[in-house]
Structures are given as C-alpha cells and as structure tokens.
Amino acid sequence: MIRSTFVHAPWVGYPTESRLWREGVRTWDDFLERNPRLRVGTDRRRAIQQEVERSRSRLKAGDYRYFARRLKPRDQWRAIGEWGDRAMFLDIETTGLRRNRHHVTVIGLNDGKRTRQFIEGVDLDEFPAAISKAPMVVTFNGSRFDLPFLQGWWPQLRFEQIHADLLYPLHALGLSGGLKEIETTLGVERTEETRNIRGYDAVKLWRRFERGDEDALDLLLEYNRQDVENLVPLMHHAYRNLRARILGARPPATG
DNA sequence: CAGAGGATCCTCTTGTTCAG
DNA sequence: CTGAACAAGAGGATCCTCTG
Numbered sequence: 446m447i448r449s450t451f452v453h454a455p456w457v458g459y460p461t462e463s464r465l466w467r468e469g470v471r472t473w474d475d476f477l478e479r480n481p482r483l484r485v486g487t488d489r490r491r492a493i494q495q496e497v498e499r500s501r502s503r504l505k506a507g508d509y510r511y512f513a514r515r516l517k518p519r520d521q522w523r524a525i526g527e528w529g530d531r532a533m534f535l536d537i538e539t540t541g542l543r544r545n546r547h548h549v550t551v552i553g554l555n556d557g558k559r560t561r562q563f564i565e566g567v568d569l570d571e572f573p574a575a576i577s578k579a580p581m582v583v584t585f586n587g588s589r590f591d592l593p594f595l596q597g598w599w600p601q602l603r604f605e606q607i608h609a610d611l612l613y614p615l616h617a618l619g620l621s622g623g624l625k626e627i628e629t630t631l632g633v634e635r636t637e638e639t640r641n642i643r644g645y646d647a648v649k650l651w652r653r654f655e656r657g658d659e660d661a662l663d664l665l666l667e668y669n670r671q672d673v674e675n676l677v678p679l680m681h682h683a684y685r686n687l688r689a690r691i692l693g694a695r696p697p698a699t700g
Numbered sequence: 701c702a703g704a705g706g707a708t709c710c711t712c713t714t715g716t717t718c719a720g
Numbered sequence: 721c722t723g724a725a726c727a728a729g730a731g732g733a734t735c736c737t738c739t740g
Contacts, residue, residue, distance in 0.1 A: 458709060484707065484736055519726070539720050542722050547720075589724045590719035612718075613726080623718060644720040645721095651720095702740095709734075716727085 446523040448472045453515045454496035456489045473501045509580040518588040519613040525684040532581035536673040538647045544597040550651045553673035581607045585624045614683040639668045
C-alpha cells in the first residue's frame with residue numbers, strides 16, 4: 446500500500462492520487478514506466494517524479510524514518526504492509542488527560558506476540574530502550590494522546606518510527622466512536638473482569654493501588670493488556686479492508 | 701499569442717472528536 | 721473535565737487547456 450501512495454509528493458493531493466489509481470497507475474513502478482498525464486507543468490512534474498524515485502529507493506533501503514517524516518499521521522497506516530509484522534502495539538494509562546498536570550502510570554507494549562508492561566515506580570524508565578528499535582508503532586488515537594503524552598514525560602525521547610494510528614483508517618471504514626465501541630462492532634472480545642472498565646476507571650484503579658490495594662494494580666494491568674492486545678486484530682482488519690476498498694476497486698467499465 | 705475558464709494546489713478558520 | 725489533529729469550507733494562487 447505504501448507503494449501506491451502519491452499524496453506525499455508536492456503538488457499531489459487526494460483528488461490527483463485518486464485519479465491516478467482510477468487510471469490504473471497503482472504503484473510507483475506504474476508511474477515511472479507510464480509517465481501518466483498530470484495537470485502540472487514540467488518543473489512540478491519533475492519534482493513529483495523525483496519524489497516517486499526517492500520513495501522507491503528509500504523503501505528498498507528499508508528507511509522507515511523517511512516515511513515517518515514524509516507521511517501525514519492519517520496516512521501512515523499505509524505502511525502496515527511493509528513494517529506491520531515488526532510493529533510495537535502501544536497503550537498507556539495515566540492519572541488524567543492533561544500532560545502538564547498528570548503523569549504516566551502504566552505502559553503496555555506488545556510486539557505482535559507478547560505483551561510487556563512498564564509500571565511507574567518499578568521499571569517505567571526501561572520503556573524508551575524497549576521501543577527504540579521498532580520501525581513502527583501502532584496505537585488508537587495515539588497521535589492526539591499517547592505519543593504527545595510520552596513526549597511530555599520524556600522530552601528527550603524521539604519517536605522516529607512510523608506511527609499507524611488506527612483511529613483514522615477505522616473511521617474511514619465507517620467505524621466511528623472510541624476503541625471500545627469499535628471492538629464491540631467488530632466482535633473483538635474482552636475478559637469478564639475488564640469488560641466494564643473504561644478510561645477514567647484506570648485513573649481510579651491507580652489511586653486505589655497507591656493507597657495500598659495490590660488487587661487494583663492487577664486489574665489495571667489486565668485492563669491495559671486487553672487494550673493493547675486488541676489493537677492487533679484491529680490493525681489487520683483496518684489494513685485488509687481499506688486496502689481492498691482503495692486498490693481492489695475496479696476502474697469504470699468501458700462501453 | 702492572449703485571455704477565459706477550470707482544476708486543484710496551499711493556507712487559514714471553525715467545529716468535532718477521542719484519549720485517561 | 722484538556723489538547724491536538726482531522727474534516728469541511730472559503731479564499732488566493734498557479735498553471736493547464738481551449739479558442740480565436
């Protein structure tokens with residue numbers, strides 16, 4: 446899907462990209478071979494072509510940082526096909542919504558197979574090293590919450606990986622609402638104990654733990670584990686369906 | 701060649717939506 | 721309960737295509 450992306454080139458917006466797809470220009474290779482008609486002059490065409498060539502070579506070199514910088518947050522999910530199998534799924538719990546006033550309590554990180562959890566006062570500082578080698582981070586609404594919050598917590602931390610925020614592709618598929626609502630729609634299950642817990646309850650569970658209730662921490666960790674592990678099937682659903690919708694669509698029949 | 705009309709880029713503003 | 725990014729829409733700019 447990243448090989449079909451043109452909107453990161455200058456003077457290419459979503460209408461132009463859609464037109465290219467409709468005309469059968471589905472990949473960078475198609476573009477360079479067929480040199481399709483564009484409603485731009487020679488200078489701009491040259492700039493677009495250079496971006497396509499550069500993208501092709503950056504992908505061949507495995508340079509995920511290039512695409513992390515180049516693609517808008519809402520388009521980064523398109524790289525799931527290339528880096529999704531080495532992605533880290535991420536979800537955080539905090540003491541509230543304001544990153545100046547509140548702080549991180551738990552970070553859940555799943556590598557596609559196993560979940561590791563970092564706890565404030567125990568091993569939270571090991572998180573930056575654990576995420577640093579991943580080419581891709583997957584979240585739900587992480588563009589607006591998780592990543593900025595972590596950035597405020599560790600000002601020196603730089604997220605250089607591609608960030609697939611599943612909120613945008615899922616909404617594009619018509620699945621609106623928050624994570625829990627979308628899970629219900631898609632039939633993604635939760636365990637009995639965590640089924641009725643929501644975001645603000647995580648705040649209260651941490652407070653209970655601070656007052657000495659160890660069971661509250663266990664429940665908070667179980668809730669966080671569910672949140673982060675449910676991102677895995679959501680990612681596959683989002684990518685498979687949106688890719689099919691965009692590239693599987695046949696051009697209009699002639700005649 | 702010059703001018704009109706059309707397409708679509710970029711930028712700015714406003715309202716909505718999620719996260720704990 | 722806050723803050724950030726998107727969507728949608730308007731305005732300005734650029735550059736293509738079509739005519740005569």
